[in-house]
Amino acid sequence: MMVFSTMIYREMKRFMHSKARVIGSLVNPIIWLVLFGKGWSGAFNFPGASMIFGGVDYMTYLVPGIVAMTVFNMSFIQGITIIWDKQFGFIKEILVAPASREEAILGRITGGAITAMIQGVIILALSFFITSSLKLSGVIPTLGLSFIVGLAVAGMGVAIAMRMGSMEGFQMIMTMIMLPMTFLSGAFYPVKTMPNWMQWLAKVNPLTYAVDGSRYYLSGIAPTFSLTTDWIVLSGLAVIFMGIAVIEFRKATID
């Protein structure tokens, strides 16, 4: 467990040392929340508009989506920063140490998930100043869900990064994966009113389940799937992606 906890320690330290970067990375979700959210809130201010959004105002509808998006983006980036470790020798450090490689990579993923969750919490805390109809009781379960999402997505990031090996494809993968997954998650508009083909894509998108669950906990909107489905799908994905990450990491000698 020593190597596992050390890797989490390392992620936390790195997180705390990069305050400027952390604040910078929060600008994006804040823009979505304030400019996008407030803008559409005005437009959706006609009678019956809340019917589209499960009975709440648009802002209350949007917040859980933005929180889930933040966790998703941050944990994905956390996962993919392992390319830096590969390039700057930290991986080699681990490989020449008499330490469990599985523990090391799982610790790395868990650390990444925790830091992503913290950034989600910051956005959530800010949201309480923007809209007053969020449920305080939903914070803890949302955190739990965020952590699981973080594990799944950081695991996915690590697996991709170990395959990719270089920074070149980084930007491309980011736009190719993160943007469509965000739009297909129901973070901004309901899955139910999407065209059929989009609904189909939304259903295979793990982020959809994170948004669905968080939205129930924070806004009190009945889940599209069911809470059990949300938790099972996300936990299952976390296990699968972390497993793939471990396998990919095992293969990663510097041959």
Place this chain on the structure above:
Amino acid sequence: MPRSLEKIMELIKMETEYAIEVENLVKKYGDFTAVKGISFKVKKGEIFAFLGPNGAGKTTTVHVLTTLLRPNEGRAVVAGHDVVKEPVEVRRKIGIVFQDPSTDRELTAYENMYIHGRIYGYSGDELKAKIEKMLRFVELWEFKDRPVKFFSGGMQRRLEIARSLLHEPEILFLDEPTIGLDPQTRAHIWEYIKAMREEHSMTIFLTTHYMDEAEQLADRIAIMDHGKIIAEGTADELKKLIGNDVIYVRMDEPKEGIKCLNAEFIRGCRIMPDGRVRLDVQNAAEAMPKLFELAQKNGLKILEVTYHRPTLNDVFLHLTGREIRDEGRERKVARMIMRARMRR
């Protein structure tokens, strides 16, 4: 019975005498063979250097010995354990400073040391004491709370050395320990390496393409080129491979017209890329008058003569026809620039 016992005793003695034993080691990358069947032994407590140009296979050998790469053929025993069969045992007993920087640049020196210590199973007061001792040893204790990204190249290197020593390895691998550092910093690092051997009585395996580094530090040197060890011995032994002195002659001839000189006092002759002729002789002071005589006899006009005691570079030149620095210098600069860029 006593005979076989003697043999066993001898074997045990051999086992304990050598820190590293390598037999016919081969490492291939696809079609390219980086290490072409090398064999050597490193005695306990000695500083052993691999000297050779970039691409000679030095780093590949280090990576095999440190269990990062699997050899295709041959056998390597490090600290009494086979690198393929017992990698974890080997890892427990070795420390390494990689050629490329491998510190966490965002973290402080102390945090870097702390993480390394924990990975090697240390914790609590024991770890704290070890970190302080090692950071003081490399004179970085006062900078312990500064993020490594603010460290100079030399300071980063010192931190890496301190980190590699933290778990008290039996064998330390230093892969190009002073690459890219200025001369003053290099000399400083050498002092640490010497002090390390004195204080910790460890075996040090060093790779370098700097002749002066090998000469300054190593008890024994293996000269490596194109994946093979082409000579091995102490610096003096290697220098004895060529004559005692080296004379460079510049002649008043067009480059194409320059030929090697032949005489009984000339042990070796080579034409340099810059048009000078390089002669290996026993004693330059005695050879010089003979050389002028010879030139006059052949109707050659000598413009300039220089001579010096042989260096390891002369040895390398003698063995391969190239200078160690010939290849790679530009490539290395380009790589350093790349590395600097990637860090941003």
